[in-house]
Amino acid sequence: MRARRVRAIAWKEFLQVWRDPRSLMIALLMPFIQIMLLGYGVSVDIKHIPTCTFDREDSQRSEALLKRFQASEYFRIVEVESNYAGVTEALDYGRCKLAIVLPATFSQRLTDVGRSEVQAILDATDDNTANVALGYAQSVVAGFSADVELRQSARRGSPLQNTPLALEPRVWFNEDLNSRNFIVPGIVAMVLALVGAQLTSLTIAREWERGTMEVLISTPVTPSELMIGKVLPYFAIGLLDAAFCISLAVFWFEVPFRGTLATLLFTTSLYLVVVLGIGYLISVLIRSQIGASAIALLATLLPTMLLSGYTFPIDQMPWPVQAITYLVPSRYYVTIVKAVFLKGAGLAQLAVPISLLAVYAAVIAFLAARAFHKRLS
Amino acid sequence: MSETQQDRGVTIAADRLVKRFGAFTAVDDVSFEARRGEIMGFLGPNGAGKSTLIRILCGLLRPSGGRAEVAGLDVARNPERVREKIGYMSQKFSLYADLSVMENLRFFGGVYRVTGARLAERIKFAIEMAGLGGREDALVATLSGGWKQRLALGCAVLHQPAILFLDEPTSGVEPTSRRRFWDLIYALSADGVTVLITTHYMDEAEYCNRIALINQGRLIALGSPGELKRSAIKGNLFLVDCDDPGALLAALQTAPDVSDVAPFGPSLHLLLDRAEADIPRIEQFLAARGLGWTAIEPISPTLEDVFVQLVKRTSPVEAEP
Numbered sequence: 001m002r003a004r005r006v007r008a009i010a011w012k013e014f015l016q017v018w019r020d021p022r023s024l025m026i027a028l029l030m031p032f033i034q035i036m037l038l039g040y041g042v043s044v045d046i047k048h049i050p051t052c053t054f055d056r057e058d059s060q061r062s063e064a065l066l067k068r069f070q071a072s073e074y075f076r077i078v079e080v081e082s083n084y085a086g087v088t089e090a091l092d093y094g095r096c097k098l099a100i101v102l103p104a105t106f107s108q109r110l111t112d113v114g115r116s117e118v119q120a121i122l123d124a125t126d127d128n129t130a131n132v133a134l135g136y137a138q139s140v141v142a143g144f145s146a147d148v149e150l151r152q153s154a155r156r157g158s159p160l161q162n163t164p165l166a167l168e169p170r171v172w173f174n175e176d177l178n179s180r181n182f183i184v185p186g187i188v189a190m191v192l193a194l195v196g197a198q199l200t201s202l203t204i205a206r207e208w209e210r211g212t213m214e215v216l217i218s219t220p221v222t223p224s225e226l227m228i229g230k231v232l233p234y235f236a237i238g239l240l241d242a243a244f245c246i247s248l249a250v251f252w253f254e255v256p257f258r259g260t261l262a263t264l265l266f267t268t269s270l271y272l273v274v275v276l277g278i279g280y281l282i283s284v285l286i287r288s289q290i291g292a293s294a295i296a297l298l299a300t301l302l303p304t305m306l307l308s309g310y311t312f313p314i315d316q317m318p319w320p321v322q323a324i325t326y327l328v329p330s331r332y333y334v335t336i337v338k339a340v341f342l343k344g345a346g347l348a349q350l351a352v353p354i355s356l357l358a359v360y361a362a363v364i365a366f367l368a369a370r371a372f373h374k375r376l377s
Numbered sequence: 378m379s380e381t382q383q384d385r386g387v388t389i390a391a392d393r394l395v396k397r398f399g400a401f402t403a404v405d406d407v408s409f410e411a412r413r414g415e416i417m418g419f420l421g422p423n424g425a426g427k428s429t430l431i432r433i434l435c436g437l438l439r440p441s442g443g444r445a446e447v448a449g450l451d452v453a454r455n456p457e458r459v460r461e462k463i464g465y466m467s468q469k470f471s472l473y474a475d476l477s478v479m480e481n482l483r484f485f486g487g488v489y490r491v492t493g494a495r496l497a498e499r500i501k502f503a504i505e506m507a508g509l510g511g512r513e514d515a516l517v518a519t520l521s522g523g524w525k526q527r528l529a530l531g532c533a534v535l536h537q538p539a540i541l542f543l544d545e546p547t548s549g550v551e552p553t554s555r556r557r558f559w560d561l562i563y564a565l566s567a568d569g570v571t572v573l574i575t576t577h578y579m580d581e582a583e584y585c586n587r588i589a590l591i592n593q594g595r596l597i598a599l600g601s602p603g604e605l606k607r608s609a610i611k612g613n614l615f616l617v618d619c620d621d622p623g624a625l626l627a628a629l630q631t632a633p634d635v636s637d638v639a640p641f642g643p644s645l646h647l648l649l650d651r652a653e654a655d656i657p658r659i660e661q662f663l664a665a666r667g668l669g670w671t672a673i674e675p676i677s678p679t680l681e682d683v684f685v686q687l688v689k690r691t692s693p694v695e696a697e698p
Binding site for chain 2: 220
């Protein structure tokens with residue numbers, strides 16, 4: 001290993017990226033676009049669910065219940081219907097996701113029998129929203145129902161001071177349950193997977209396509225000097241992109257950052273070695289830039305989006321898919337980066353994912369160094 | 378490489394090299410030696426195996442059989458040590474077009490670990506040699522063919538290699554640039570650099586000290602241009618100028634005393650066993666068949682004549698229609 005040769009290759013590679021608009025765009029613009037798109041676009045918080053009401057009784061009590069829906073930030077009453085046809089139409093045309101229908105005997109049955117039904121009609125084309133909406137609707141109705149019970153028992157002369165059981169929730173790590181707080185840190189994993197593997201996937205293929213490889217391998221450069229020299233500039237770009245994304249996360253999206261920068265730098269470097277190594281390995285194996293870049297996209301971005309736990313929780317996946325996620329390096333990094341941001345986790349708490357990521361990095365670096373041979377064909 | 382080889386200054390020794398790609402044999406049992414400071418040309422048609430041979434000698438391809446020694450080292454065993462002593466210009470232009478002249482030179486300086494004052498001196502030499510003074514910061518993509526080619530040579534000799542491999546370096550370069558390129562090659566050779574160059578330009582081959590003629594992977598002749606002409610052409614060569622070379626070609630193939638006739642541009646090259654005595658009989662033969670000609674005059678053979686003769690001799694099946 002000769003530092004002089006590694007330096008010559010790294011500098012040449014840097015100049016080539018600097019002068020290639022396509023690479024520059026991937027390196028500098030993509031991270032910005034991604035973090036803005038995902039930071040603003042992806043939100044799994046469900047608020048202001050468009051709702052319509054159909055009150056068939058129009059009594060004081062039925063109105064009181066509907067007022068509670070109106071007061072909740074989870075619902076937005078967009079239409080008030082006067083018949084079932086109106087309800088059907090509002091759901092059919094997607095103007096609302098939820099319809100609350102109160103029967104004509106609502107307050108009468110409450111008084112006579114002590115109970116009444118409330119109908120909720122849900123548009124379940126998006127089952128997640130439907131489920132969440134149902135949950136919120138149930139809690140609004142339960143709150144109303146508890147008040148009714150309190151008043152009835154007071155009238156019977158045995159006043160209940162309170163409902164017997166009450167849950168006192170304390171939410172840790174993401175106190176205001178803001179989904180952005182756990183999505184934005186994960187974007188760092190996405191950006192690095194995209195930028196790192198994309199740029200390095202071009203690096204060897206480009207030399208083959210342009211015919212420069214033939215002379216390069218006629219020089220005394222060794223395969224490991226070539227690999228390290230070629231990956232170094234992208235490592236620097238990757239760290240820069242990571243710093244940029246993390247700054248935006250903390251200062252723009254105001255995601256709480258409770259860990260230490262040292263932990264984040266160490267784990268990010270480890271993850272970068274993995275994604276850059278994967279990109280380089282693909283570039284060695286696929287001698288065309290288009291082919292290599294497409295495969296790098298499939299090999300890094302897709303698993304990061306789908307299988308890293310970034311968008312879909314891993315413990316809700318069927319077990320064969322869960323098994324596959326262990327092969328996805330971003331799985332470890334997403335876990336790490338969320339824990340560093342939200343829990344302030346240090347190296348000790350993250351020993352397991354860090355070790356697994358380190359093993360991954362070592363295996364990839366070994367394979368990448370071995371894959372390149374200084375021979376034609 | 379044996380003691381005696383080194384005493385004789387042998388820097389490249391190929392011993393029964395074979396390279397097969399599947400069923401196709403690209404290099405077929407080729408042996409030769411090249412000495413220090415020698416300019417050795419590999420001449421042959423496209424696809425004859427010249428590039429494959431050079432790539433084996435540079436360690437870019439593993440031979441299917443045989444041994445290659447370069448600068449006293451077995452190429453298969455010490456590829457990296459061999460690479461420190463050689464310079465290589467591939468057939469396709471191989472510098473970084475998106476880097477400037479200076480950046481390319483610095484890159485190869487770094488890769489060959491040329492440093493400090495020596496690097497500055499070598500870069501100065503390369504820029505002067507290529508005639509690129511004042512264009513150090515120009516992107517290579519903006520240079521014309523002759524400049525690119527001389528810069529590629531400058532990069533290949535930046536580390537002062539003992540042996541230089543040039544694979545069709547002058548293809549696609551205009552004639553004046555080609556002449557200038559050959560002047561550089563002569564200067565390198567005078568400094569003791571062994572130059573192995575492939576070409577399919579017959580006129581260029583004349584500039585070499587020795588020529589290896591390659592056809593279908595086989596080495597069919599090896600010698601100086603003069604030696605090859607003397608040994609390959611048995612008889613006397615004549616140029617036949619005429620209006621209908623096709624008809625004359627067909628007729629002369631059956632004429633007596635003609636050992637060979639071949640088309641050569643718009644005219645014919647005629648090889649006769651004896652010189653003056655045969656000419657009148659040939660003229661009679663053509664006149665009897667009502668065929669006309671403008672002139673029949675003696676000429677000295679070119680390397681193309683040598684090549685045509687040797688190819689016919691080594692592959693008789695193809696030569697007969």
